[in-house]
Amino acid sequence: MAVDFVTDDSAVQEALDSALRLSKADETEALVMGSEHALTRYTHNYIHESMVERNWQLSVRAAIGKRTGVASTNRLDAEGIASVVARAHEIASLAPEDADFPGLPDDATPCDDIPATYDEATAALPPQARADAVAQIVRVMRRHDIYAAGYVASRNDTIAVANSKGVRRTFRGSDSAINIKAIGETSSGYAEGYARRFTDLDPAALAEVAARKCVDGANPEVLSPGKYTAILEPAAFREFIGYLSWIAFGAQPLEQGSSFMSGKLGQKVMGDNVTIRDDFTQPQGLGMPFDFEGAPRWPVTLIERGVADDVVYDSYYAAKMHHVNTGHALPAPNAYGPLPLNLVVDPGVTSAAGLLAGVERGVLISRTWYIRLVDQQQTIITGMTRDGLFAIEDGRITHGLKNMRFNESIVEALGRCELASELVRSESHVLPAVRIEGFNFTSGTEF
């Protein structure tokens, strides 16, 4: 029987034990990440790619005094583990001292548990089940005389970390996703769904949403560049604010002064109605109760009713900046510092449908594409709309529009926004739709 470091917990624990036992470093951390990712892609109403990828990795961080080194391997037999431990030690011995290295975390207290992170049926979803979901999507498309492209995916992940100071954590999670772009002659429409349990997703219902957008958006009209009231549905809003995780909400950009939060903690930076948190406990989300160095994770309020409140930390930056470790380390080594991986934007009081009311002339954005940072300090980003841009006139969606490029400051936009009352998961974040006044479109494209 082949050893499997995705589903066999005893094999995973044995690998961790072995790495710690063999290491001669002053401190040692062993991290096992195993995953089986299954994904079926379709286009033109047929499946053109389908796969199951299974892999794992043991990463060993060795610390000799204040020198550290990391080595990793996916060979988890005795020889592979011995080799990776030796390489980590050798690398650490070559590294200069980092005076700020605080040692590995030693908080071994139990973490908050998150219920229902793992569903066996989802973790082991067979290819036929994915194909059946595609078949349901295709049936909807044919009824509308259009076609779809997208994917149906499931995954099974194990993350386990232990260190020589007594920390030991293990997490198992399943996840699934359906992604649909409905395509017609002159338009396209988008829908997505994410769930830890595959049976919580309804392929036909999602397909109907995408198809309806595609059909309603046919023969799109041209929008002149300018500032408009814009409603960003959750998928679009997730991409819009996602950059803040990288450029602002971690301790590293805060420390180096490049975050818009630098020097502004406690100050008003957004609208009173905006509260943004990193919260692994959000039931709809994709949270994990500890980070990749085994520290317990804590919910962190990043923006509290428009005020810059805090950022996330790992053990390194917590010690360096005299802050509590919030448990947001990425696997070592990483160039980005700690990051929030589970953003939650608190809901507003108006329903998503209600956001439309009172919009005399505006646009609805279903999805965005290729967002990139133009100016870090001003949090200006640029990007394109795709797969469902609609005109809003007198509180009603009236017709499709050709796609537009926007250039907008994230922080400034969140100073003139209204949030919907329904929370939706989009990838690893949970957030509502948002209405932004004066959203800046700078040019258009041909479709």
Next chain:
Amino acid sequence: MCEVALEFEAEAQRALDTASAKGAAYADVRFGSTRDEHVEVRNGVVAGLSDSESSGFSVRALVDGAWGFASSALIEAGEIDRVSTLAVDIARASRAVQTQRIELDLAGKFIASYATPVQIDPSTVSTGERVAYLLDVDKEMRAVSGVTVSRAWIDIWHTRKSFASTEGSRIEQQLVQCGSALSALAVGAGDVQDRVHPGTGGLYQTGGYEVINDAKLLENARRVGEEAVALLTADQSPSGTADLVLSGDQMSLQIHESIGHALELDRVLGWEANFSGTSFATLDKLNTFRYGSDIVTVVCDMTCPKALATEGYDDEGTPATSVDLIRDGILVGYMAGRDTAAAAHVSCAGVVRAEYWGRLPMIRIGNVNLMPGTAASLDELFDGIKQGIYMESNRSWSIDDKRLNFQFGCQIGYEIKNGKRGRLLKNPTYAGMTPEFWASCDAIGDQSTWVAWGTPNCGKGEPLQTARSCQASSPARFRNVKVGVGYGG
């Protein structure tokens, strides 16, 4: 090329036999191993020192015109049987939703090996020496008052791969790719400015440690630090319309986004529609569409020396070759794989590659090179510009999902006035529509200014895969381009 002994011959044959026995009309198997060494320093300390290795195999099976793919890290007989069977089962499941059959372009039977030409074996430069060098580079940057964060890094990637197919091919390859860069971040005056050398994110090429040496980090560290600090108080780059000269490394990304991705045949056929998108350069435009001015000639050359994507064969066993994409401004070709080539009746480009042994191979931008022109220097490109902007090294890049509407920002700019380089400009951006932009190209630097710029992290596919591509280019000049977008333009 020479005689080849496949490292996993018995295991490969077992996988192919199993897939065939289960019903595959065609199958291929790839065994691979990778080793990635990374050293990074940040503000005088080692921020990352890592050595990562990975090995395993994957099986791709075609059953009744449908693909199945499976991979595993465990190279054992039982696992080979399981994965080979799973690939066939996945393909069978895909038949349930099949309106088109996947067909394959004819391939030869290749029994061969390939190794990257290496002048300096990276293993002859110890990790300690690499660390010491980067610390020197870092110290040089931090000697500039006002540099807030200094970073420098070296990457060395070794890849070994063995390919076998039911058509009889057996191909063994050993690739070496190296890269390095430095970065100076300056924060002040209410602004953040970042400069990188060389190019946008470093110099990444196939080859040995000579690639690291060619980057000349130490020689450029102080200049780059000084530029980052000077940018904080530089004038804002203007908005409006201007003549534009782009550095070779910025041209590399312009080519990557507006030509490379647009001419991937899987995108053209709609196979990437949901994620990476499709392409405006549809099949009906082949051989007639004017993509750019008549000095614009672009080839995909998988044999190009030093270029980051160069290898002997791609991951479905197609030999490296050179395919014309744009000739004298006219669209004449695509980057195709065996299945897309059969669907569109074009030739394979040898560009079907996977991120590593465990990922599904797909069309990736290879070495998409803009052929050099005649301008001998930047000064010659500036000549004839009354009022314009020179932009260097990318800072942001965005383009629509059919590769038409783009907007790029660069790290640094200079005013061009009456043919001469003028004042420093910060936050330069430019925008346009792909065919109009390339039609406005009226001068390209010559061979002496041509560099094989590598892109080490191109994203595509679902699940997302990163790939290593190259876009060799010289600097070039464009007329009447929209500039300053993003800052009010």
